[in-house]
Amino acid sequence: MKTAVIYIGVGIDSGLPDEFFFKYGIEISLKCNVYNTTQLRNVAKIAFESNDGLIFIYSKSKWSDLQKVMLVEFERSSVFVDEKEPFVLAKGFKRFLDGVFFDFVYEKPVAFLPYNLKENLDASVVLSHFTSESALVKVFRCDIEKDKNLIYKDEVECIFSVQRKDVDKYEKLKGCYTTTGKSAEDALFDVLENKKVKIATAESCTSGLIAAKIANVPGVSAYLEGGAVTYSNKLKTNILKVQANILYNVGAVSEQTAKAMAVGAINLTNADFSIATTGIAGPGGATKDKQVGLVYIAAASKKGVVVEKVVFSGNRRIIREKSTRYSILLLREFILSQ
Structure with a gap:
């Protein structure tokens, strides 16, 4: 099942990431952003005709434009919704979650999702209608x-x-x-449950995103010991015991620092495994030798450490999101290798 995703009033990079849709088994065949009603009318009609489903990611300021298009292009009448913040809604659409609306239009599923929808919210009641049979x-x-x-x-x-x-x-x-579209954190949880091991995190550029993603999985409290967000050099030294001479000689964004952070997380929590990140998420912070997007990721156990150097593309949010996903998958792979 092919689904088109249209961002209204927000950039593609500012809305929900592709990973959010993929975890529900949604195959995105078209993705674009529009900023005015004329663009929206033209794009929505073409996208609807050439796909099996349509998802609109909207900003609050563009809600009325979206409803106008539903009224004109899809021949819907309007309903005035009298709640705390009264608004007009295309008739037939029902609210399932905060800001999430759904209905079938000419037998095709159509959904409205706010661009700032919390990624850990279970939207399966709506998004299951877009699931591909593949x-x-x-x-x-x-x-x-x-x-x-x-x-x-x-x-x-x-x-x-x-x-x-x-x-x-x-x-x-x-x-x-x-092979079932699981998220990185769900796949990690399966390994943790099978191996019965404890993990910890040490984060600089991701600033707690890794621990937060892992903590989204029900039952993970049995395996997640905790984590340290050590953004400053001072905390890297005080909490994770990263040697000051490492930070002075090679800098916070380095293989040596990532390794020391991962080892420090093991020593701090006595976990069986740890994951650590240090990098430059941008837009500033780059140097002649270290570009924006450079991230060192270290996975450690009581037997040893592996460090990987990765350069991610995208803006600050995307670089941090990619770093988080990569770290979770590296930790999973590292645990399986031990």
Whole structure:
């Protein structure tokens, strides 16, 4: 099932990330942003006709424009909703979550989602209507560039929409961590539950995002010991015991610092495994030798440490999101390797 996602009044990078939709098994075939009613009318009509479903990601200021398009292009009458903040809504659409509305339009699913919808909210009651019958296979550190089933690729992973009869072929790819569209944190949780090990985090550029993502999974409290957000050098030294001479000689954004942070998290919490990040999320902070997007990620156990250097593209929010996803998958892989 192919779904078009249209961002209204916000940039694509400012709204919900693709990962949010993929975890529900949604195959995005078209993604674009519009800023005025004329653009919206033209794009919405074409997107609706050429896809099996349509999701609008809207900013509050563009709500009335969206409803006008529903009234004109999709022949809906309007309903005045008298609540705390009265608003006009295309007839037939019902509220399921805060700011989330859904209905079928000419037998196709159509949803309105606010751009600032909390990612940890369970939106399956609405988004299950957009689920593809194909299997969603996710592969960590994938270098495949061309594949007819490839629907998404970034520095973290590739996502394939695969016919169920072909799943076995993709499941054998190195780095494959799910054939059911699971999120990185859910896949990590499966490993934690199987291995019965404790984990901890030490975060600089991600500033708690890794721990927060992992903590979204019900039951993870049995395995997540905690984490340290050590943004400043002072806290890296005081809390994680990163040696001052490391920070002075090679800087906070370095392989040595990431390694020391990961080891420090193990010593601080006595966890079995840890993950640490330090990098430059931008837009400032770059130097001649260290560009925006550079992140060092270290996974540690009581037996040793691995550190990976990655350069992520995107704005500050996207770089931090990619760093978080990469870290969770690296930690999962590292635990399985021990």
